[in-house]
Amino acid sequence: MRIALAQVDCVLGDVDGNFTATRRVVRVAAEQGADLVVFPELSLHGYALGKLDDDTSFAANDERLAELARYGPDVLVGFHEDGKLRRFNSAAYLAGGAQTHLHRKLYLPNYLQWEERKHASPGAALRAFDTRHARMATLICNDAWQPMLPWLAAQDGAEILLVPTNSAAGLAPGAVDTIEYWRDLLLFIARMQQCWVVFVNRVGDEAGVSFWGGSRVLDPWGGVVAEAPQWEPAVTMVDIDVCATRRRRREMPLLQEARFGLLSREIDRLLQESSD
Numbered sequence: 001m002r003i004a005l006a007q008v009d010c011v012l013g014d015v016d017g018n019f020t021a022t023r024r025v026v027r028v029a030a031e032q033g034a035d036l037v038v039f040p041e042l043s044l045h046g047y048a049l050g051k052l053d054d055d056t057s058f059a060a061n062d063e064r065l066a067e068l069a070r071y072g073p074d075v076l077v078g079f080h081e082d083g084k085l086r087r088f089n090s091a092a093y094l095a096g097g098a099q100t101h102l103h104r105k106l107y108l109p110n111y112l113q114w115e116e117r118k119h120a121s122p123g124a125a126l127r128a129f130d131t132r133h134a135r136m137a138t139l140i141c142n143d144a145w146q147p148m149l150p151w152l153a154a155q156d157g158a159e160i161l162l163v164p165t166n167s168a169a170g171l172a173p174g175a176v177d178t179i180e181y182w183r184d185l186l187l188f189i190a191r192m193q194q195c196w197v198v199f200v201n202r203v204g205d206e207a208g209v210s211f212w213g214g215s216r217v218l219d220p221w222g223g224v225v226a227e228a229p230q231w232e233p234a235v236t237m238v239d240i241d242v243c244a245t246r247r248r249r250r251e252m253p254l255l256q257e258a259r260f261g262l263l264s265r266e267i268d269r270l271l272q273e274s275s276d
Contacts, residue, residue, distance in 0.1 A: 001035050001036070001133045001134065001239070001240050001241075001242050002032075002033050002034050002035050002036075002237060002238070002239050002240075003034065003035065003036045003037075003038060003198060003217065003237070003238050003239075003240060004025075004029035004032070004034040004036070004037040004038070004073070004235055004236070004237055005038060005198070005200050005215040005216075005217070005226070005228055005234070005235065005236040005237075005238065006022075006025050006029070006037050006038060006039045006040075006043075006200065006235055007040070007200060007201065007202070007203055007213050007215040007228045007233060007234045007235070007236065008021065008022075008025060008039065008040065008043060008202070008203070008233050008235075009202065009203050009204030009211075009233055010042075010043050010044070010045070010046050010202070010204070011046065012045070012046030012047075012048055012051060012052065012206055012207070013045065013046060013051075013052045013054075013056050014046075015044055015045060015056050015058070018043065018044045018045070018046075019044060019064050019068075022039065022043065022044065022068060022077060023067070023068060023071075025037065025039075025235060026068055026071050026073060026075055027071050028235060029073055029235060029237075030071045030072040030073050032237055033237075034072075034073040034237065035073055035074065035133055036073055036074045036075070036076070036131075036133065037073050037074070037075050037076070038075075038076045038162055038164060038198055038200045039075070039076060039077045039078060039164060039200065040078060040164050040165055040166060040200050040201055040202035040211075041078040041089070041091070041105075041140050041141050041164040041165050041166040041202065042078045042079065042080060042089060042166060043077055043078045043079075043164070043202065044077060044078065044079040044080075045057075045078075045079055045080045046206055047166045047202075047206060047207070048206055048207035049080060049119040050115055050118060050119060051207050055082075055087075056080065057079075057080040057081060057082040057087050058079070058080075058081070058082050059081070059082045059083075060081050060083075060090065060092060060099065060102050061099070065077070065079070065092050065094060065099060066094060066097055066098050066099060067097070068094050069094035069095050069096060069097050069098065069099075070097045074093065074094060074095040074131060074132075074133070075093075075094045075095075076091055076092070076093050076094075076138065076162050076164060077091065077092055077094070078090070078091045078140070078164050079091075079092065080119070080120070081102075081104065083121070086120075086121040087119060087120050087121065088104040088105065088120050088121060088123060089104070089105040089108065089116060089119075089120045089140060090102055090103065090104050090105070090123075090140075091103050091105075091138050091140055091162075091164050093129065093131070093136070093138065093162075095131060095132065100129065100131070101127070101129040101136075101138070103123065103126075103127075103137075103138035103139075103140065104122070104123025104124070104125075105120065105122065105123055105140040105141070105142070105143060106122055106123045106124075106126060106140075106143050106146070106149065107122065107142045107143050107145070107146050107149075108120055108121075108122050108142070109142050112171055112175060113168070113171065113207075113208070113209055126139075126143075126149060126152055126153060126156075127156065128153055128156035128157050128158040133160075133242060134159045134160050134196075134242040134245075135157045135158055135159050135160075136158055136159065136160045136161070136162055137153035137156065137158035137160075137161055137162070138161075138162045138163075138164070139153065139161060139162070139163050140163075140164055140165075141163070141164070141165040141166060141167065143163075144161075144163050144165075144185065144186075144189065145185065150189045150192075150193050151192075151193060151255075153193070154193040154194070154195055154255055155255065155258055158193075158195060159195055159196065159242055159245040159246070160195060160196040160197075160198060160240075160242070160245070161189065161193070161195055161196070161197045161198065162198050162200075163186075163197060163198060163199045163200070164200050165182075165199060165200065165201040165202070166201070166202050166211060167179075167182060167201050167202075167211065167212065168209040168210055168211050168212065169210060169211075169212040170209075170210060171209070178212070179212055179214060179230075182199070182201075182214070186199055186216065186218055187218065187222045189218075190218035190219065190220060190221070190222045191220075191221065191222040192254065193255070194220045194245065194248045194249045194252070194254060194255065195220050195245045196217065196218070196219060196220060196240055196242070196244070196245060197217065197218040198217050199215055199216050199217070199218075200215045201213055201214055201215050203231060203232060203233050204233075210231075212230050212231055213228055213229060213230045213231055213232065213233075213234070214227065214228065214229075214230045215227070215228040215234075215236060216228065217238045217240065219240070219244060220244050220245050220247075220248035220249070221248060225238060225240065226238035
């Protein structure tokens with residue numbers, strides 16, 4: 001399977017222009033034999049939604065989304081979804097001219113420069129999904145920082161985790177080194193969930209922050225098999241062997257002892273002991 005890491009910049013609020021740029025990247029990736037093109041989080045809108053005067057969100061059934069999957073490759077693209085009463089930070093998986101899966105970001109940061117809860121509601125479900133290439137799951141940026149979510153995706157059969165991201169560096173004094181944290185986090189996920197991890201980060205400057213890029217793919221042993229440059233746009237092609245996930249899980253079956261009953265009992269206990 002050949003994956004294109006579309007490490008791109010976008011223009012805040014210029015949905016039409018971002019669609020045009022996205023179509024251009026998909027066509028280029030198609031010419032290079034890509035089976036899947038993965039774009040960063042909110043790549044059709046930009047991140048600093050609070051800086052916009054108008055609501056630029058659109059519905060998940062917008063025809064422009066489906067059009068992105070008519071050039072050959074499957075596409076994962078991020079956008080600000082109009083869910084009627086609520087808005088969502090969403091990523092659509094598109095294949096064969098149609099949307100086949102929609103993931104709404106589950107954990108919305110609301111600290112430092114990040115104010116996502118002002119502009120989006122959290123999603124309500126995590127599901128792995130089948131594609132013509134492999135079974136996959138999507139975790140949008142901060143979702144991947146929640147230890148239970150990659151595990152749940154793997155337990156649901158995901159062989160490839162897609163992680164579209166808007167990660168910035170050089171934040172307020174005392175903030176974590178996001179580049180180092182992501183490197184360690186992705187290694188941990190790949191090794192412990194024994195699956196392919198496809199991390200695609202944005203580049204460019206927006207609303208006083210700089211997105212650092214550094215997109216990469218890790219194999220089920222935790223090895224980095226492809227890495228895009230930092231700080232600059234790039235479309236990086238990588239060939240992966242999907243069957244490597246099954247081989248790794250067979251040779252070291254870390255995921256087989258899930259013990260859902262134990263987890264359910266302990267989660268119920270914690271719910272009972274917690275306050276509203």
